[in-house]
Amino acid sequence: MSFIEEIPKGYKTSLYYSSLYGGTGAKKPFYGDDSQKENAKSFGGRNSRYQQVVNYDVAVLEANAHGQNNNDGSTAEMKATRKSNKRLLELDRENYNEHQLAKIEVPKEGFDYFGNSSKNLNVMNKSGRRFKLGSTPNTKRILSSKKNLNNYLDEDTSNILKIWANLETRDNTNQINAVPELKTCSICGNNSSYTCVRCGTRFCSIKCGDTHNETRCSNYAV
């Protein structure tokens, strides 16, 4: 019989649950600290033997279950990665308001080609050719499908996603960590020596720090 017991807050923030093995009856969990050992012994009374305790990190368990544990497993690092990915999505798009827009569709009658000699929009002539939707069953299927990348990824049976996940260089590969990180102010771009205590973003002066607090700091509450 095994028990799972919640660890009181304040020990290690990344550990949430602890399970106890091999004992009968309730036992005081052992926190891995020598000074706690004495307490555990005195508390149990009935069985003062050292108990094997496994500490679980819920975030790591979840990540493992979904096969996304690329990091060393610490939650702080995962949080930082998630933040970075969010930032990447924010910057890496061509139309800024992409999510609000209806998709741009191909006109039903096809495109107007401009006249061969003319570069003026007003004198373009209609091509007259209707766009044909494929000449064989295969190409008909391809040309009429409205699938996007996510649809294709859902159908994918190869291990391409695993390959994609390992293409980018990470800290802990065979890496020479000699390229030092730049420390620049997130507001004005200057070299900076301070970081925001709430969110870890860099700024260079009190002025920039104030601007940061007013506009961008994600954890700032007035």
Place this chain on the structure above:
Amino acid sequence: MSSVSYGSKNLVIDNGSYEIKMGYMGEKLPITVPNCIVRSKDRKVYIGDQLNYLSDVSQVQIRRPFEKGQLTSWELEKHIWDYSLVEKLRVNNDLGNFNDTNLILTETPFSLPQLSKNCDQIVFEEYNFNSYYRTPVASLIPWNIKSNRLLLNDDGPIDKPYDDFQLIVDSGFNCTWVIPVIYGVVYWKGVKKLAIGGRLLSGYLRELISFRYYDVTDETLLVNNIKEKSCFVAQDYNQTISDMINLKNSKKNTDSNLMVEYVLPDFKTTTTGYILTKEMKKQKTASELENLLVLKLYDERISTPELLIHPEIAQLKKKGLTSTIIDSIQSSPELARPLLAANIILIGGNFKIPGFKERILKNLKENLPDFYNTRIGLDKEKCTTYGWESGCKLFENKDIGFNKVCITKEEYLEHGVNWCAKRFNFNY
């Protein structure tokens, strides 16, 4: 294979996610068509390079057949191909009948197998090409041996059709690839990706300008223009940036190389905007100068391209280009490493920004072992069409090049579409 008849025309299509480079072998330069359809403010839809002739490009929206570098939307791509073939390349034959044409088509490394399959089917069943070779653009580069040697300042004898060891850095619109090519074949285990491309650089510049000066969040093309015309790579980033900030804070109207004035479009005299040079300033009267809407750019000019080398300045938790190149070299066979480091070729549109070659060389020399003779080749004028040019070289060496790797229409009909995947796709 001797009984197989190959077509008489040779077409190379470098199908980039930003722009298509297309042309027959023997031509000097390919035609370039933006790989997109755009919707203007008045909700009309235009295709390809028609957007260059639009009088009002503010707030255009852009849709591309590519998603994250993967060619997903053939229903769109076929329109753009048809437009480019008919209107730009002026092909004479019917579009469904390229019986006498051989084709080299480039794709992104590690394409989704299903998408590659779609691509093969369109090429053979819709366009009916005679023979066809699909490959990442990097694997073509070693065939351009004369240009490569010229770029690397190597005057050794050229006694082979292609170089044995080459490291290609392809920095495109979607992302940046570092690809080692050994004996003319991509060494897949050494291929590394950096998810930062021209789109992200533009996005970062858009954010900087919108945050500091004017709201340009909808002006995709304008921001792209500003990036192309004003950015450069600093050789000593920390020094340059503090100089720029000092200049900015001093509020003096000094003429300095560090600052540029970009005239924003008013859609009467200019639709794209331009950089105000000293000569232009002299020619214009004071009242004319006052009427111009001018954007003064300082540190944005260097921090935008710096993103490729130091992603952390945009709070991105990634390794930069230098680390990615080193990682790729380290993942390659040990004996090949110095050879790869000595034969680095930079291609792709981002390297049009001045100063990249010197900066990357400096960074690499600091971090690679001393006895490596690190050399970098870059043709700034031709870096986008370099892959197309190399494709033509593969055609020129037909007997040892193209004919050995291609698939003909007969083979396709006999073996089916999976045969293409077997021949062209990566084996990891």
